[in-house]
Amino acid sequence: MQVRIIATSAQQKSPVALLLKGELIQKLKVTKTQMSAYIDDGMPHYLIGNEYRFLESEIRTWLKTYRPSQERLESEFRDKKGRTLEEYVTDEIIVETLRITKEKLVGLCKKDMPFEKVGEKNFFHVQDILDYYRQGAATKMEEKQVQSSKIATKGKKTQSPKATSTENSIKSFLMPLCQKIPQDVPFFIVDGSYSSKKHQAGTGLVLVENWETVTGISSVWNIKTAKSNVSEFLAVLVALRIIKKKNMNKAVIVTDHEHLTKGKSIDSNKYEVDTGPYIKELNELRKELQSKVDIKFVNELKERNKNALHKKAHKLSQQYKTNTYQRLEI
Numbered sequence: 001m002q003v004r005i006i007a008t009s010a011q012q013k014s015p016v017a018l019l020l021k022g023e024l025i026q027k028l029k030v031t032k033t034q035m036s037a038y039i040d041d042g043m044p045h046y047l048i049g050n051e052y053r054f055l056e057s058e059i060r061t062w063l064k065t066y067r068p069s070q071e072r073l074e075s076e077f078r079d080k081k082g083r084t085l086e087e088y089v090t091d092e093i094i095v096e097t098l099r100i101t102k103e104k105l106v107g108l109c110k111k112d113m114p115f116e117k118v119g120e121k122n123f124f125h126v127q128d129i130l131d132y133y134r135q136g137a138a139t140k141m142e143e144k145q146v147q148s149s150k151i152a153t154k155g156k157k158t159q160s161p162k163a164t165s166t167e168n169s170i171k172s173f174l175m176p177l178c179q180k181i182p183q184d185v186p187f188f189i190v191d192g193s194y195s196s197k198k199h200q201a202g203t204g205l206v207l208v209e210n211w212e213t214v215t216g217i218s219s220v221w222n223i224k225t226a227k228s229n230v231s232e233f234l235a236v237l238v239a240l241r242i243i244k245k246k247n248m249n250k251a252v253i254v255t256d257h258e259h260l261t262k263g264k265s266i267d268s269n270k271y272e273v274d275t276g277p278y279i280k281e282l283n284e285l286r287k288e289l290q291s292k293v294d295i296k297f298v299n300e301l302k303e304r305n306k307n308a309l310h311k312k313a314h315k316l317s318q319q320y321k322t323n324t325y326q327r328l329e330i
Contacts, residue, residue: 018053088123188239192231203235204316216325232257
């Protein structure tokens, strides 16, 4: 005689419930954009009707070996200045341009020659490399400045050494951009950084007034984004807020994000929901203050992105805290 044991509902083990898309986003702490990228790259899921469902154990296993496709990495790449790979060249082209061997190229990359590693490939921006290795132009400019200074001060009384030294040293960092700008116009040299681990954007500003007073300003923003250039937008936004609050008649903002210098609005729809309000405010302030503010590219400064003022702004942006530093030393 066979006895069949039928499990009651209390004895049956309930299966693990599938996760909704929003629930998985929260568990993984990723953006909607990143989730869409995962799905496109083959993340296991269930399409029930028109709705996505996920089994968490499958997702965790899949993520252990997940690597974004090279094609996706290249198509989504944006450098710190907002440029795509359409403005970059491959190693095959750069060795022909620079007239060097591939072995020499490897050595130069190890010695901090500018390049971008995207997935398994390296890409090079020709103008960035030429700017990095350029010699002579800055030296000639300094010689002209010295000659002009000698002519201008000939027969005049010399100012106190301390005042002259401070003013001249700061002014030299603003060259040649400040040559056509009155001394009473303040300069904002700005930069941004982003920590994907902390989901924080840091901004750094160096405010130069009358070519001698230097103030440092750092800020931190808790923002989740897949586009690090948002930090550059925020740095400019901070400068614009200060200009409006202090009702400055004229000001110059210097950024290493060239797109911002062309006067074009930024499409907030291309960015995450969290960053939308800030980009909208940035566009509005740029329009409101366009007659008062000139946004310039860092390459117009002496030594470009290696300029001491810009390097200080970058260092401030990496502090990821809000602070103001009076009489900042450069």
